[in-house]
Each structure stands twice: as C-alpha cells, then as structure tokens.
Amino acid sequence: MPSGSTAQVRLTFKKSFVLLLFSALMLLFNRKAEAQVIYQGGSNVQLLYGRNLKQSGELATVTVEHFGSYRALEQFVFADLYNNVSLASPNMYMEWYPKLSLSRATGREFKLGPISDVLLSGGMNVLFGGSEDFFAYTAGPAFKFRIPGSGLLQLETYYYKQHGEEYDGTYQFTPSWDIPLPVSEKVRLRFRGFMDFIGDRGPGSTQYLTQPQLLLDLGNTWGKLGKVFFGSEWRYWNNVVGIEGLEESILQANLLIGL
Template identity: 85%
Template sequence: MHFTFTKSGIFFYKKPFLLMLFFALTLLVNRQAEAQVIYQGGSNVQLLYGRDLQQSGDLATITLEHFGSYGAVEQFVFADLFNDVSLASPNLYMEWYPKVSLSRATGKKIGLGPISDVLLSGGINVLFGGPEDFFVYTAGPAFKFRIPGSGLLQLETYYHKQLGEEYDGTYQITPSWDVVLPVSEKVHLRFRGFMDYIGDRGPGSTQYLTQPQLFLDLGNTWGKPGKMYFGSEWRYWNNVAGIEGLEESFLQANLLISL
C-alpha cells in the first residue's frame, strides 16, 4: 500500500478545536462577505506515473488540488486516487487545511523580519482503502516568508494526532514552496513541493516525507503561461508510516493542468 502524509500534524489540540475553528471561519467569512471581498482561488488536476526506485512496482495517481482565499480565510485541499498503473479499485487519500491570516483578520501587519504573515491552521488527513482507514487531526501556526518576485515559501508547525490509536500525539514541521524560475522569455520552470517531518508517536519512529516537483511551463511556450505544466516528481518517504527501516522512493512523470 502506498499513501502520503502531506501537510499535516506543535500546537495544543483537543477534539472541540475543529468545531471551534469551523465557527470562527464561518464568522470571518460572513464578516468578509459584508465587506464584499471577492473569493480568489485556483484548481488543477495532476496525472502522475512512476516506478519505485528501490523495489519493483509502479504507482499511478490522479490528483485534484485547490487553493482559495476569501478575505482573512484561505484553504488548501487535495484528493489523490492511486494504485498500480491499472488504477483498478484505487485508494482515496484527502487532506483539507483551512487557515486564518492574522494580518488580514486584524487589519494589522502581523510579521517580523522575513516573516510576512502568521496564520492559524487546522487540518484533517483521511485515507480510504488499503489494510485500514487512516484519520489524522492537525492544528498549529503557519508562517509565510517574504521572497523575491512572486511565489510561496511557508513553514507549518502542527500538533499531529492519529484518531483511533493509542499512540501519543506528536509534532510535525512542514516547509513548503512554490516558485517560478524564468530561464528565458519562453522557458519558465516551476519548482514546488514540501517536506513533512513527523516526530516519534510512541511505538512509531520519527519519519519524513518529501515530494519536490520540477515543471516546465508548456503553456508559456505558446503564449499562454500557467495553463499546462510537464515535469517530474520525486517522492521519498523515510520510515514509512513510522515503521523504522521501511522506505519508499518513487520517481514520477507529472502532467499538471490548471482548471
């Protein structure tokens, strides 16, 4: 079974947290709606295929991804359908991360030095299929950083708790990035990805997962930048699911189409 922990689990968490976060987001959205703030967002679909570099086996994945912001509130959500190349009876993995920008919520710049904003975030990670279902709650602060030009560089710090297990909650530190690298007028590269570092949960070992992606902006070559990208993704997972000594290393071709 192959599944991905991405953008998940150093913040105190109790079960009512997500409910309180939901109401807070609702109030903020209503407040922003009164101010006639326009929702902004974007979506894409990704088609990936690759082979395990350490053992035989292939992996095919269809990913739907969406980012959106509405005033002080933003969210990131994605869903993966994955299995072998046939994609017969695929597993489904989903993550959702609503966040509140303190700068936009208060109307004051919340930042210091290279930090441009601080956000409060919650999240859920869900796997359907495989030997057993998987559900993780996360909560914690996120920090956005100033970088030259356009793009994203952020650091998310979370408390991470897997539901239905007696394992202790743990921490997760997740840097992520998405930047454009213009090589020439026609050739634009896009470098994006993340790394999850998840602490020891008790019987589970410390683990880390990274999925850097490098794309060529195909659309830019015919005058329509940002519409279609082709490139590669390397997925490396050390101590898969906290199992010490178990590793995955997939090199995948990736076609990304903006919707």
C-alpha cells in the same frame, strides 16, 4: 483489523470529514457570485506515473488540488487516487488545511524579520481504502516568508494526532514552496513541493516525506501562461507510516493542468 465499533467510529469520522470539506468548498465557491466579495483561488489536476526506485512496482496517481482565499481565510485541499497503472479499485487519500491570517483578520501586520504573516491553521488527513483505516488531525501556527518575486514559501508547525490510537500526539513540521524560475521569455520553470516531518508517536518512528516537483510551463510556448506544465516529481518517504527502516523512493513523470 479494527473492531466493529472502532470501524464504525472511523467511518463516521470519514463521512463527517467529506461532508465538512464539501460544505466549505460550496460556501466559498458560491460567494464568488456575491457583490463586493472576491474569492481568489485556483485548481489543478495532475497525472503522475512512476516506478519505485527501491523495490519493483509502479504507481499511477491522479491528484486534484485546490487553493484559495476569502478575506482573512485561506484553504488548501488535495485528493489522490492511486494504485498501479490500471487504477483499478484505487485508494483515495485526502488532506484539507483551512487557515486564518492574523494580519488580515486584525488589520495589523504580524511580521518579524523574514516572516510576512502568521496564520492559525488546522488540518484533516483521511485515507479511504488500504489495509487499515486512517484519520489524523493537526493544529498549530503557520508562517509565511517574504521572497523575491511572486513565489510562496511557508512553514507550518502542528500538533499531530492520529484518531483511534491510544498513544499521545506528536509534532509535525511542514515547509512548502512554489517558486517560478523564468529562464527566458519562452522557457519558464516552476519548482514546488513540500516536506512533512512527523515525530515519534508510540510505536511509530520519526518519519519524513518529501515530494519536490520541477515543471516546465508548456502552455507558455503557445501563449497560455500557467495552464499546462510537464516535468517530474520525486516522492521520497523515510520510515513509511512510522515503520523504522522502511523507505519509499519513486521518480514520477507529472502532467499538471490548471483548471
């Protein structure tokens, strides 16, 4: 367990993170009302339930996501409340990634081959609850790729450092995607997800976490395209939190509702 002074420092970091995130979101939301300013974004809430395929146990999660852009700035933020199916005294895990598009910031095209834009990105990861405090930050470039249609494909490359640990930081690579798959006029699928690759750091082993989702657009069947999705998510974590040999594999049902 952390000492009193260390715990106080981490609590201060967590409070600062929440305050900074809240202030940024309020600033962006308030700008929607200004003349000549367009903030483009979207939010959703997800309800997930699944069982661990490697061990006994169940997991229930409520996830809130928000993504959007304002001029040259972009951001992605999510919060997970999770525990067993009762969701009693849940843990909360949050990540926030603000980004700056070099193409939009400079008025010049930053593209090469399949790369359509380069962004400068940072991130904050924080856990409230659990057996130990956790706060990590990231910084590095991100790359967007051209793909057919309206989907998203990007690669984020980061320096990753966990606060409060004596060992040096490491690398993180995160490919992510959100691709519509129209099967027919009525049947529309959506394939989305990410993979985090985090390198060795001190006693921690290389780890990777992936959460691909395959969702059916239920709203499209009654004329509400892109509002309600239902499908599945596979959560697989190799070397959980850097512990070599510890794996987590959970298949979950996922109801996604656009806000």
